[in-house]
Amino acid sequence: MELLFAVYIFVLATFVGFEVITKVPKLLHTPLMSGSNAISGISIIGALVIAGFVEEPFRAMLGLFAVVFGAINVVGGFLVTDRMLQMFKRKPGDREARRAQS
Amino acid sequence: MELLFAVYIFVLATFVGFEVITKVPKLLHTPLMSGSNAISGISIIGALVIAGFVEEPFRAMLGLFAVVFGAINVVGGFLVTDRMLQMFKRKPGDREARRAQS
Amino acid sequence: MTHIISELAYLVAGVLFITGLKWLSSPESARRGNMIAAVGMFIAIVATLVMQEILSFRLIVIGTVIGAVVGAVAALRVAMTAMPQMVAVFNGFGGGASALVAWAEYLRLRPGGFAMDTPISIVATTIIGAVTFSGSMVAYAKLQELVTGRPIVYRFQQASNLLLALLIVGVCGYLVVGAFSTGPQMELYIAAMVLSLILGVVFVLPIGGADMPVVISLLNAFSGLAAAAAGFVLKNHVLIVSGALVGSSGVILTRIMCWAMNRSLANVLFSAFGAEVAVVGAAGTTAGPTVKSVTPDEAAILLGYAKSVIIAPGYGLAASRAQNEVRDLADALERRGVDVKYAIHPVAGRMPGHMNVLLAEASVPYEKLLDMDEINPEFPKADVALVLGANDVVNPAARHDKSSPLYGMPILDVDKAAHVIVIKRSLNPGFAGVDNELFYLDRTRMLFADGRDGLVKIMQELERV
Amino acid sequence: MTHIISELAYLVAGVLFITGLKWLSSPESARRGNMIAAVGMFIAIVATLVMQEILSFRLIVIGTVIGAVVGAVAALRVAMTAMPQMVAVFNGFGGGASALVAWAEYLRLRPGGFAMDTPISIVATTIIGAVTFSGSMVAYAKLQELVTGRPIVYRFQQASNLLLALLIVGVCGYLVVGAFSTGPQMELYIAAMVLSLILGVVFVLPIGGADMPVVISLLNAFSGLAAAAAGFVLKNHVLIVSGALVGSSGVILTRIMCWAMNRSLANVLFSAFGAEVAVVGAAGTTAGPTVKSVTPDEAAILLGYAKSVIIAPGYGLAASRAQNEVRDLADALERRGVDVKYAIHPVAGRMPGHMNVLLAEASVPYEKLLDMDEINPEFPKADVALVLGANDVVNPAARHDKSSPLYGMPILDVDKAAHVIVIKRSLNPGFAGVDNELFYLDRTRMLFADGRDGLVKIMQELERV
Ligand SMILES: NC(=O)c1ccc[n+]([C@@H]2O[C@H](COP(=O)([O-])OP(=O)(O)OC[C@H]3O[C@@H](n4cnc5c(N)ncnc54)[C@H](OP(=O)(O)O)[C@@H]3O)[C@@H](O)[C@H]2O)c1
Numbered sequence A, B: 001m002e003l004l005f006a007v008y009i010f011v012l013a014t015f016v017g018f019e020v021i022t023k024v025p026k027l028l029h030t031p032l033m034s035g036s037n038a039i040s041g042i043s044i045i046g047a048l049v050i051a052g053f054v055e056e057p058f059r060a061m062l063g064l065f066a067v068v069f070g071a072i073n074v075v076g077g078f079l080v081t082d083r084m085l086q087m088f089k090r091k092p093g094d095r096e097a098r099r100a101q102s
Numbered sequence C, D: 001m002t003h004i005i006s007e008l009a010y011l012v013a014g015v016l017f018i019t020g021l022k023w024l025s026s027p028e029s030a031r032r033g034n035m036i037a038a039v040g041m042f043i044a045i046v047a048t049l050v051m052q053e054i055l056s057f058r059l060i061v062i063g064t065v066i067g068a069v070v071g072a073v074a075a076l077r078v079a080m081t082a083m084p085q086m087v088a089v090f091n092g093f094g095g096g097a098s099a100l101v102a103w104a105e106y107l108r109l110r111p112g113g114f115a116m117d118t119p120i121s122i123v124a125t126t127i128i129g130a131v132t133f134s135g136s137m138v139a140y141a142k143l144q145e146l147v148t149g150r151p152i153v154y155r156f157q158q159a160s161n162l163l164l165a166l167l168i169v170g171v172c173g174y175l176v177v178g179a180f181s182t183g184p185q186m187e188l189y190i191a192a193m194v195l196s197l198i199l200g201v202v203f204v205l206p207i208g209g210a211d212m213p214v215v216i217s218l219l220n221a222f223s224g225l226a227a228a229a230a231g232f233v234l235k236n237h238v239l240i241v242s243g244a245l246v247g248s249s250g251v252i253l254t255r256i257m258c259w260a261m262n263r264s265l266a267n268v269l270f271s272a273f274g275a276e277v278a279v280v281g282a283a284g285t286t287a288g289p290t291v292k293s294v295t296p297d298e299a300a301i302l303l304g305y306a307k308s309v310i311i312a313p314g315y316g317l318a319a320s321r322a323q324n325e326v327r328d329l330a331d332a333l334e335r336r337g338v339d340v341k342y343a344i345h346p347v348a349g350r351m352p353g354h355m356n357v358l359l360a361e362a363s364v365p366y367e368k369l370l371d372m373d374e375i376n377p378e379f380p381k382a383d384v385a386l387v388l389g390a391n392d393v394v395n396p397a398a399r400h401d402k403s404s405p406l407y408g409m410p411i412l413d414v415d416k417a418a419h420v421i422v423i424k425r426s427l428n429p430g431f432a433g434v435d436n437e438l439f440y441l442d443r444t445r446m447l448f449a450d451g452r453d454g455l456v457k458i459m460q461e462l463e464r465v
């Protein structure tokens, strides 16, 4: 049952992913790549539990490395994406114009 | 847990639904309406189990009605959608033309 | 093990439903998409019959046969113009099936005691399913004109409806909270169901016939939700997946229709829109300036010697079942070298995409059916705009008259064509109940006739031109 | 109860990831979308820390701090032009984290015995994660030119790679089948991991540096799959949801890139494309007809007196970091009343959307960046097409020369403009290693210079014009 549940979720989430991603315009493909890459750092939450279980030093060590790896991926990924996206601007002054309108 | 699972599936399927449906062009909105309507007849599969459990006549009776209702919805819905879609054609002769090309 | 197999079969069914809906997004693949969804349904049904414990197949067979025959006959015999009410009926039965399933589960589970969340799911399925059932039947009756299509209004209507809704919420709350105690639970449950059936009726009664498509689409969303809720009751995941899909589809279509009419959903549901049609209309017809009418032979000349003609069909096309005649006319014009296109407004007619379905029935290739946004820039270049039983969707007041109920709705810019020919039976207003200044423009000619008759006459004259 | 709360938190995180990706589809909301996804991640992490049994936070804090600092410093200091390799590194670490998690779970679960499906999930996570890790690191090294960007080929390469892959499959099969028996399981498990690391290396080595974006995107899909597989191991649903999202995103981007280059994925991965660059290139330069070169002041005159200029940037823009200079030039031209647009080919540069990111960095408003399909009809009307360090994406051979490796790739039609100015350092070929007949056209003028230098000089001259 647990497994079935997992398969269900995987299938549905894959559908969601395909549908959502195909809507992203070419303009944003590089940020999309690095943003989704940051999301794949989610395995850090598995790593956290393992690193917290200190009773078995070797396992905890593996956990530590996994946490480091995961954190690099998550923090680096989101920050680098933000840096890229920050640069996407409309015409300068445009934002003010629109604000004034509404 | 069962409930959580159900919620997960509901949320993900809703996302899928929104993404997929927003891509359907206006041209096809009426068939979409009747096609998705046919899918909502899925409760027939709950009805089948109930109608099969004849030991409790009243429940089985409810099941019988539910099966009838569900079957009307499913059969009628898919057929009427098919009838509509059958009518959507490109230019007459177009299909032949394309077949000849490929 | 059988459990796993049936769950997998259900997953496959769900995937097929999704794929089917995806394929519905292009006219090329739409038909296959519908079939794929039907295959998904078949798989789900077979998996249920094979994998679940079924004591007797007698009732199942009887029920399925009756339902399938009724559904098939209805689906194959209904006229294309009656599609909206057909969808409403089917939809109502779907909601009804969910409600009945919930009822049966209530009977089964109550003696043994419920799991935590089941009472809520059961009650929700029952209410939503019952409202869907009775509401859809009223929508059907209105569209089929078994009762008047006009909004049925009476004093304290909204107040009493609100009271009824609150009553249902109260009963349900009691049912859920008291689910684990004894008491007159069964009676209350049935009361909740009956009250919901009544709510469905009184909820739809005050809504005008022309707003029924919105209501049907909303009820479609409801029937999806009912199926999903039934899935929560039965812990059946294919029900949840399908219900969620249908629910979101219904919500999106409802939203699109409201947008295209530039009205809020609340306005559609609660404003008894169209109740005063006669009054405004009559005023407009008697007091207004005069209009120029045209005879079929004059119209034939105008059309026959034009370089480009845009046909803007509306509800009158459906009402007079003129889809084949309009196609014949277009063909005749094209043989004469006239460029003919169709301008399709998103809410022309009485269902989303209504015009598309009708014209497709008459084998008009769908590339000729142009969306409002595409065709509007073409009107200034067109020689003749032929308005066929359309009214609100070509009313220029929507552009400039802030007091008009249509104000803000995007319209087809037929008034920008060099000439406008309007075929309708009278100067009566359309669904929104407002007069149309288009009819009084200098460049407009009215051809007062039933849509089909008018077209046939033009055709006859055209052959002589 | 805590379990339910954390599951709900995970569900919220999943929904935020989806919402974030949805918002990434418009430049207006993309930044917020990324933040929303980050919030989702934060919620998932907090829920884990609060709700799961954690014996000690020491290692967690150490690990998180180290990782966060390293990640943040790298992310904030990397040059925009080095984005591809940065993404590769991050991606590799993600895959590595999944593999390590699987290893730890293997150690934990093996003594007690596995549930039915766990061995498969663990093994899958390990292999995919390890391949992702080592493959990404090699991709990084190639792009950063720590090793040569050229395909590294040797005899029996494909055969030995295949053998390695089969060996891994064999070991894994044995591991899964024998999961419930005793024996040298642990050793075999480690062997599988090491072999996978090797596979990642040898898989990427023969792929040319310019094809790295495709590889990175594919490895991105892998890291998603690894996370999803880890979710199957841990029965953690937010891992599954996120992994599936990333997996599909990676697959789609990979497909899009292959389409845009008109090559199959297999061709990208296995053909050692670009290994013979030098040969073809040299042949082209020595034996070909002569080209007309142009001085910066002549170019400035051509540009300054044009009515409309289209700039077609390519990899050379990234290599010479000329994004600010190109913007300055465009501004200067616009001040003189010249209409300036940018033509963005989908695979110009070395990543999908590479040009967009670079030009956005220089604050070029994104409405000026026109897709290939939009801009191509404009070239015939343009006075000057300024090709800035682009080569393959403007090679007319793609249109007509069936023997060219570029044949069939859609290109920017710069050769249809009245004049073409090409800024690059030499006549050397671009990534595909083929000569470009564009350079030999009558209307083409070559400005041999580093991209940035060339632009700066044109600017200087322009001020005098
Ligand atoms: N499509 C949807 O999804 C949808 C949903 C809800 C509401 N609506 C509403 O429905 C309206 C649709 O606009 P519309 O322009 O298509 O229709 P309309 O505004 O309702 O006007 C239809 C016109 O057709 C004429 N007509 C009726 N029967 C005819 C016949 N047999 N032959 C010739 N003419 C006939 C009527 O005039 P005579 O009586 O003079 O002949 C009437 O004025 C909009 O107000 C829209 O908001 C649409």
Ligand SMILES: NC(=O)c1ccc[n+]([C@@H]2O[C@H](COP(=O)([O-])OP(=O)(O)OC[C@H]3O[C@@H](n4cnc5c(N)ncnc54)[C@H](OP(=O)(O)O)[C@@H]3O)[C@@H](O)[C@H]2O)c1
Binding pocket: D210, D211, D212, D213, D214, D257, D261, D313, D314, D315, D316, D317, D319, D320, D346, D347, D348, D349, D350, D351, D352, D353, D354, D388, D389, D390, D391, D392, D393, D394, D423, D424, D425, D426, D427, D428, D429, D430, D431, D432, D449, D450, D451, D452
């Ligand atoms: N974008 C992607 O996602 C992606 C992914 C995989 C593969 N690719 C491939 O990459 C290629 C991209 O095409 P492209 O036209 O952008 O690039 P290209 O064909 O690789 O050509 C780039 C040109 O820029 C010149 N250049 C290099 N450094 C320069 C500098 N500092 N200053 C001035 N010019 C410089 C080079 O000529 P000189 O040496 O003479 O200066 C070279 O010919 C395509 O073949 C595509 O298939 C792209």
